Amino acid sequence: MNLFTELRALVIDSLNAMVAEGALPGGLDFANVAVEPPRDAAHGDMATNAxxxxxxxxxxxxxDIAEALAARLAADARITTAEVAGPxxxxxxxxAPVWQGVVGAALAEGVAFGRSVMGQGQKVNVEFVSAxxxxxxxxxHTRGAVFGDALxxxxxxxxxxxxxxxxxxxxGAQVDVLARSVYLRxxxxHGEAVEFPDGTYPGDYxxxxxxxxxxxxxxRYVGQSEDAWLDEFRNVATDAMMDLIRDDLKALGIExxxxxxxxxxxxxxQIEAALQDLQSKGLIYEGVLEPPKGKMPEDWEPREQTLFRSTMHGDDVDRPVKKxxxxxTYFAPDIAxxxxxxxxxxxxxIDVFGADHGGYVKRMKAAVSALSNGKVPLDIKLTQLVRLFRNGEPFKMSKRAGNFVTLRDVVDQVGSDVTRFVMLTRKNDAPLDFDFARVLEQSKDNPVFYVQYAHARVRSVLRKAAEAGIDTGExxxxxxxxxxLDHPAELDVARKLAEWPRLVEIAARTHEPHRVAFYLYELASEFHGLWNRGNELPELRFLQEGDVATSQAKIALAQAVAVVISxxxxxLGVTPVEEMR
Structure with missing residues (x-):
């Protein structure tokens, strides 16, 4: 059930009726007609830009159009008022029955409430981590991993x-450096004292x-030149590192x-085949690039190279594919x-890259556009840096890796669920501060706790209802x-539930899973607000002594909240909790 889609369909039907009766000219395109929440909730429940x-x-x-449309919409039983504002x-x-119906739909559909067929089974490849x-x-890497998996x-x-x-x-050359580092270990x-030169990997791992x-x-290889052992050590070390990386991903619940x-x-x-495809389209040529920006001509040594004419597909300059x-070049295998x-x-x-790959976006999009004849879109999402703190102070842990804080360090400190949720509390291209003390606080300022607490409170209501002999079965x-469910505070919770199916589609369309985390915090806030008002107004409490029917209605609302939070x-890859400890 997507209430916004239903109301948009009503608006489109009304517009078509206006065309049929001559109130609007024919041939109008309704594609940009939208129905969405108003910017100011005081203006109503929904607004249309038709x-x-x-x-x-x-x-x-x-x-004139709005007034005629308003008259038609007001005749629908779901709409109590249709008011024209501004221009x-x-x-x-x-x-009210519309919002009450949302609660019923959430219960009836369960986890399917909010699911969409928008994708229509299209095949999407999401490449992420790729460290x-x-x-x-x-x-x-943790942030990119969580973002990619949630997306x-x-x-x-x-x-x-x-x-x-x-x-x-x-x-590339980095795996040769890995092999040399392993050789030192x-x-x-064998008991030799070793030193790790700059650029090698000194980590204990x-x-x-x-x-x-x-x-x-x-x-066998002690004292031997690297020609004797490099290939073998590289293969063994790479396999060992990939096993380590797989274990790291598993710790975050990622497969x-x-x-x-x-x-x-x-x-x-395969590289030759990809470049041949580009060459057949006239996009590969031999040439000399202009000096890089910021370089003086005397510092530039022109060299003829094999170039991809990426400027034909939106890039700023053409790019070398062969030295x-x-x-x-490193670009050639990426094209392949x-x-x-x-x-x-x-x-x-979809490619998820670290912030340091920003300069790589245009060339990679140009390559995919050229290779697919513009038919396969590539979206590149950049994840910004994570800054670690404890109680507001920069924080560094013991670093098994030698020169950085590992994913395992973070997960071992706060757990996978907290790590994942916090990593999605900012848009991917905004820096994120991760404070080890604050992410474990039990307060409203901690979104992880606040959302989990809402789910746990619903479970608490169900347990207390069972103790009171109230049937809360499906x-x-x-x-x-x-x-x-007729109190404004209860209907406000239902209104927020109604936004979920729409939110899913917007977040999926924009490739922004952080919108889900933001929404869950807002839903939890509405639910906690209703709970707290029950402390002042007994009629808002979820269990109404001696009134099973009213209790079941209120519990139904709470359960609908739990369905959506779950x-x-x-x-987001986070497990909802049954109770807070």
Whole structure:
């Protein structure tokens, strides 16, 4: 049940009727007609912009359209008033049974309340995390991991066929550095004193890998040149790091559908095939780039390279895909990787990158546009930095990784549920402050606690109802007389419940799962407000002594809140609690 969709359908039907009777000219496009909550709740329950968007193409005054539309809408039993405001906005107030019906729908549909078919089964690939396999995930990766996983769940809830994918960057120089770092731990396992040069990985997490290699190969490679051991140590170390990364993701409740190896693109013809596709479209050429911005001409050495004409697809400059020495640039395998996604039949691609990849957005979008002939959209979401605090002071933990705070450090401190929710309390492209003390506070200022507490309070109501002998089973609540929910505070909660299906579609369309976290906080606030008013007004308490019918209606409202909170937390990957401890 999407009440906003239902009311928009009513508006469109009314507009079509006005066209049929000659009150509006034919041929009007209603695509931009919207029904949404008004900016100011005092103006009504819903508002439509119909008169404003149709006035110019209809060559009519918006207020004339609005007044005629208002007269038609007011005849519908669901609408108590339809008022024209300003130059032609139309504000609607809905009858109490409409809001009571939302409660009934939430109970009847359960977890399906709010689910959408908007996606129509379109195949979407969401690539996220994709950290270099050189160590455990750090706190920055944590945010990208939570964002990508929640976005994937949100899209699936909205009717898309989603694939979660991790791109293993195992084809570049960083994995050779990993192998050299592991070799030092291998020597250390044989009792040698070692020093880690700048640029290597000194974290303790490589000690076990070095020891395992010492057990496997003994002293065979001690003192040997890297030609003897580099390939083997690289493969062993990469596999060990990916096992570590998988365990880190599991600690956050994340399971990838696909792990794709960059290394698999080399020597298999896949890079060549992708570039051949671009060349067949006249987008690959030999040329010399202009000096980078900020460089003086005398500092610039022009070199002929193989270039992708990315400016033809919205980029600022053309991009090299092969160096003057014949080696691939780092961009070439990324083109091939996205070409592979396109050939796998995805209808849309989403990449979740760290903030430091902002300069990579245009070139990657240009590549996908060119490879798919503009048919497969690519959305790149950047996740900003996470700053760690304790009680407002910058906080650093013991760092097994050697030079950063790990995902496991964070999860071990506060748990997966808290970590996930907090990571979604800001828009992905805004910096996020993570205070280890505050995220565990039991206060309204802590959104994790506040939402969980609302769910726990509903469970408390159900337990107390059972103790009082009140039937709160599914059938009993489904048959509750919801007309007893007539107090403005109760209807306000129902109004907020009605926003959930609309919120899901907006969040999915904009690829913004943080909207779910924000909504859950607002719903919890409405519910806690109703609970607290019951302390002053006994008639608002969920259990009405001696009045089973009224109690069941009020419990039905509380249970509807729990249904939506549970669904929303499920999208965020957070487990709703039964009671607060």
């Amino acid at each position: 008169a404003m968007v149709l006035a110019k193409p209809a060559k009519m005054k918006p207020r 032609g906005f139309l504000n609607l107030r809905l009858a 270099n396999p050189t160590g455990p995930l750090h706190v920055g 994937s769940s949100l899209l699936a809830y909205a009717g898309y066929d989603v694939t979660r994918e991790y791109y293993i960057n195992d084809g 291998y020597l250390e396992a 490589l000690i076990e890998v070095g020891e395992a290699l010492a057990r496997t190969y003994g002293d 990838m559908d696909v792990f794709f190896s960059e290394k698999s693109l080399y020597g298999t013809g 003057s020495d014949g080696a691939w 990787y996205h070409y592979d996604k396109i050939t796998r039949g995805f209808d849309a691609l 059938a009993a609540l489904a048959g509750a007389d919801l007309s007893k 669904a929303g937390l499920g999208i």
